[in-house]
Amino acid sequence: MEHGGDVYTEGILKGKEILDFSSNINPLGVPVSFRDHINEALEAVKKYPDVEYRSLKKYIREYLEFSRNYFKDEPCKTNKFSICESDIVLGNGAAEIIDLSISCFKKVCIVVPSFIEYEKNALKWGCNVIYSTMKKDMTYDYEDILFKIQKSDLLIIGNPNNPNGGIINKDEFKTILDFCEENNKTIIIDEAFIEFTGKNNFSFLEEIESYKCIFIIRALTKFFAMPGIRIGYGISKNEKLISEIKSKQNPWNINCFAETAAKYVLKDKDYIENSLIWIDEERKYMISNLKKIGFIEEVYSTYSNFVLCRLKNLDCQKLYKTCLEKGIAIRKCDNFRTLNEKYIRLAIKSREDNNRVIKLLNSLV
Ligand SMILES: Cc1ncc(COP(=O)(O)O)c(C=O)c1O
Numbered sequence: 001m002e003h004g005g006d007v008y009t010e011g012i013l014k015g016k017e018i019l020d021f022s023s024n025i026n027p028l029g030v031p032v033s034f035r036d037h038i039n040e041a042l043e044a045v046k047k048y049p050d051v052e053y054r055s056l057k058k059y060i061r062e063y064l065e066f067s068r069n070y071f072k073d074e075p076c077k078t079n080k081f082s083i084c085e086s087d088i089v090l091g092n093g094a095a096e097i098i099d100l101s102i103s104c105f106k107k108v109c110i111v112v113p114s115f116i117e118y119e120k121n122a123l124k125w126g127c128n129v130i131y132s133t134m135k136k137d138m139t140y141d142y143e144d145i146l147f148k149i150q151k152s153d154l155l156i157i158g159n160p161n162n163p164n165g166g167i168i169n170k171d172e173f174k175t176i177l178d179f180c181e182e183n184n185k186t187i188i189i190d191e192a193f194i195e196f197t198g199k200n201n202f203s204f205l206e207e208i209e210s211y212k213c214i215f216i217i218r219a220l221t222k223f224f225a226m227p228g229i230r231i232g233y234g235i236s237k238n239e240k241l242i243s244e245i246k247s248k249q250n251p252w253n254i255n256c257f258a259e260t261a262a263k264y265v266l267k268d269k270d271y272i273e274n275s276l277i278w279i280d281e282e283r284k285y286m287i288s289n290l291k292k293i294g295f296i297e298e299v300y301s302t303y304s305n306f307v308l309c310r311l312k313n314l315d316c317q318k319l320y321k322t323c324l325e326k327g328i329a330i331r332k333c334d335n336f337r338t339l340n341e342k343y344i345r346l347a348i349k350s351r352e353d354n355n356r357v358i359k360l361l362n363s364l365v
Pocket of ligand 1: 092093094095096115158161162190192219220221227230231232
């Protein structure tokens with residue numbers, strides 16, 4: 001399987017239970033605030049959703065505004081909030097937005113290794129694709145990006161990036177932003193995992209007003225633990241791009257369960273606060289424990305809810321098979337461009353589950 005999260009092939013379809021460390025979903029689970037209102041969604045099933053999704057866009061806009069202050073000790077620089085409903089385009093998961101936004105361009109530069117759908121979508125749409133490879137320590141090569149963007153119309157970059165969890169250094173990225181703004185280039189910044197960083201300043205939301213070249217992609221999938229609901233969105237001040245994406249969409253692409261979920265979970269402060277406390281603790285715990293495992297050569301620093309590791313004298317296929325036999329799925333990373341069989345990615349989950357995977361890995365030493 002190309003992606004993590006395939007609990008079907010070796011699990012459900014074979015009647016086996018698998019603990020999934022291959023996909024990166026908040027272990028706090030589907031927010032109670034949505035479960036408590038599931039009947040509202042059931043009631044709505046009998047009518048078409050608003051084809052313009054006006055309320056849904058309002059919930060997202062309000063969330064974006066309030067989420068600027070996750071941490072009171074790090075207030076956002078400005079009180080002004082400029083994002084409006086018309087700057088938002090909704091998708092059936094971030095995947096739909098990634099696909100349709102890429103379809104609007106011909107020459108694409110993808111920062112790699114990264115979510116493999118960027119490349120698959122670009123090739124599907126017949127784009128001319130070039131790559132900017134991250135440095136050995138998995139930080140972005142800003143000089144190379146600046147050089148490559150000169151030959152492209154579009155740059156695609158993850159923030160935090162999947163599979164390593166690194167984030168963009170805004171000071172270093174400024175030259176790239178300025179160049180793109182002045183030269184009519186677009187930058188897709190995939191922020192599907194941004195909430196896990198726990199810091200507002202890592203997002204490019206505040207830069208959107210000054211830089212029309214930015215197109216941010218987000219979703220409720222990872223942080224709000226709802227991959228089955230399929231709701232994602234793009235945000236940009238580039239009206240032309242927003243309307244081109246919309247023109248390629250089918251009407252009613254978001255169902256009423258997703259609308260109801262967004263209405264409640266996006267203002268669920270308890271869920272958000274508890275999630276931020278959990279990730280802060282468990283990220284440190286996982287990293288420190290993985291660093292003690294003998295056959296792991298490198299544990300890359302991460303701001304997200306997953307950890308990339310490079311193996312010493314061990315092949316990810318072999319490790320994957322061994323873990324699966326013990327009921328745990330890990331993400332082999334040999335199908336990420338520029339990575340190979342020496343890399344694996346592990347989700348960060350609850351303390352109990354993290355201990356299970358750490359115990360298993362330790363037993364293999
Ligand atoms: C970086 C990144 N962006 C987007 C997606 C797709 O998210 P969604 O399930 O909301 O389509 C994924 C899924 O794994 C991802 O890793």
